Amino acid sequence: MTQPTLVRVQGLSDNSIEMVELLECPVLGLEDTFPESVHVLHHPSTGKYGCYCHEGVHGVASFESKGAAMRFSEQIDLTGICIVEVSFEDARQIAKERPMPVVALMLLDRLDAPLIHYVR
Numbered sequence: 001m002t003q004p005t006l007v008r009v010q011g012l013s014d015n016s017i018e019m020v021e022l023l024e025c026p027v028l029g030l031e032d033t034f035p036e037s038v039h040v041l042h043h044p045s046t047g048k049y050g051c052y053c054h055e056g057v058h059g060v061a062s063f064e065s066k067g068a069a070m071r072f073s074e075q076i077d078l079t080g081i082c083i084v085e086v087s088f089e090d091a092r093q094i095a096k097e098r099p100m101p102v103v104a105l106m107l108l109d110r111l112d113a114p115l116i117h118y119v120r
Contacts, residue, residue, distance in 0.1 A: 034088050034107055034117060038062035039069040041076070042084045049094055050076060052106055054114050059104035060095040068109055095119045 040062050041050030050061040050072065063069040069083045086094070095105040096119045107115035 034062075034091075034105070034115065035064050037085055037087050038064065038091050038105075038107065039066050039083050039085050040091055040094065041069060041073050041081050043078060043081050045080055049098065050081070051098070051102060052108055052111075052114070054106065054111075054116070057104055057106075057116060058101040059106035059114075059116060060091065060098060060102060061108050062091050062105055064107065064109050072108065092117065092119055 040060060043049070051058060052061045053059075061069075061072060063072065066083055066085070073081050073083065091105050095102060095117075103118060103120050105117045105119060107117075109115075
């Protein structure tokens with residue numbers, strides 16, 4: 001994780017200030033990025049997608065590789081589930097369309113430390 005750069009402000013008058021340097025601070029892990037496309041688990045007969053809960057945050061499960069998605073689907077053991085490769089934007093939209101409590105898209109290449117992208 002990068003360290004934030006300090007911001008120095010300079011007073012111009014009683015009511016205004018001038019920012020002299022930009023603040024380069026990671027916000028909610030945004031220095032980590034999702035790949036351009038991800039693999040999600042889809043159950044076509046019900047229209048549902050595989051989800052995961054990490055520390056109380058519910059999200060649509062996504063994976064960078066098809067192999068990782070296959071290993072996760074084996075744990076679910078649900079007949080008829082398929083792995084679909086979608087763009088990051090499409091995966092975000094899928095997560096947005098899920099009912100609560102789903103609030104994120106999760107990259108689960110590391111189950112112990114998923115990359116979480118909040119959609120609401």
